[in-house]
Amino acid sequence: MRTVTSHGVTLHVQVDGPEHGPVVMFANSLGTDMRVWNLLLPFLPTGLRIVRFDKRGHGLSDCPDAPYDMDTLVSDAEAVIDALGLQDIAFVGLSIGGLIGQGLAARRPDALRALVLMDTAAKIGSPEMWQDRIAGLRAGGIGSMADAILDRWFAPEMRNDTARLAPWRNMLTRTPIEGYIGCCAAIAGADFTQSTADLTLPVMAMAGSEDGSTTPEMVQATANLCSATFHVIPDAGHLPCVEAPEEVGKLISEFLKEVGHV
Numbered sequence: 001m002r003t004v005t006s007h008g009v010t011l012h013v014q015v016d017g018p019e020h021g022p023v024v025m026f027a028n029s030l031g032t033d034m035r036v037w038n039l040l041l042p043f044l045p046t047g048l049r050i051v052r053f054d055k056r057g058h059g060l061s062d063c064p065d066a067p068y069d070m071d072t073l074v075s076d077a078e079a080v081i082d083a084l085g086l087q088d089i090a091f092v093g094l095s096i097g098g099l100i101g102q103g104l105a106a107r108r109p110d111a112l113r114a115l116v117l118m119d120t121a122a123k124i125g126s127p128e129m130w131q132d133r134i135a136g137l138r139a140g141g142i143g144s145m146a147d148a149i150l151d152r153w154f155a156p157e158m159r160n161d162t163a164r165l166a167p168w169r170n171m172l173t174r175t176p177i178e179g180y181i182g183c184c185a186a187i188a189g190a191d192f193t194q195s196t197a198d199l200t201l202p203v204m205a206m207a208g209s210e211d212g213s214t215t216p217e218m219v220q221a222t223a224n225l226c227s228a229t230f231h232v233i234p235d236a237g238h239l240p241c242v243e244a245p246e247e248v249g250k251l252i253s254e255f256l257k258e259v260g261h262v
């Protein structure tokens with residue numbers, strides 16, 4: 001376990017693999033922490049230097065009061081890159097993590113060599129939708145919305161498997177409310193349509209066929225913006241790295257080979 005400080009906020013960082021291995025850096029989604037990648041990692045090539053961090057307000061990172069903005073979340077990822085001296089990074093971003101990845105690719109073309117956009121888009125939802133969610137969270141807490149959120153996260157087979165679902169429900173409902181709301185506010189204000197259209201690095205995008213949050217159509221529209229290849233993961237929702245880790249691992253491994261990262 002390591003820590004990096006960004007704007008006075010301590011971020012929890014985990015680095016695994018050989019010091020000089022090709023770097024793959026991950027950014028997780030709203031209401032999850034870096035453990036969302038645990039099932040996927042065994043399906044990636046050996047010898048990678050795997051860098052994960054908990055974005056502010058999530059996991060073991062500090063949780064300042066809401067609201068946050070996307071510029072700050074991108075700066076947090078940049079602080080991790082600079083503190084660890086990372087270069088030639090293949091960045092994998094899930095949902096809000098994919099927004100962070102798009103912002104980072106535009107801001108730090110010197111540091112990123114490839115981007116994987118997983119169940120994300122250049123713009124997710126509308127500011128009104130996020131303000132409504134924030135109002136609901138302030139009124140009833142995350143628990144009051146957990147069923148609706150899990151319906152978007154997972155396809156029916158996993159949703160109906162109480163034991164398999166339990167750790168993810170617990171991860172979601174144990175997310176600090178300020179951290180969750182802070183990130184909702186950041187998503188509400190983020191629109192990378194223009195800068196993502198200007199990206200020149202290789203990008204691969206994917207979406208779970210049953211994703212109720214960033215639908216395959218939304219993800220494909222963002223893939224088209226930046227000439228990314230696009231894949232649909234059958235029978236998976238918003239977190240295909242959890243529901244279909246082997247298939248996601250195969251796609252990422254092939255992409256890393258295609259771009260000469262491994």
Ligand SMILES: O=C(O)CC1=CCC(=O)O1
Pocket residue numbers: 028029030031094095096097124149152187213238
């Ligand atoms: O809760 C959702 O709708 C899923 C989601 C949207 C952005 C994110 O990171 O997760």
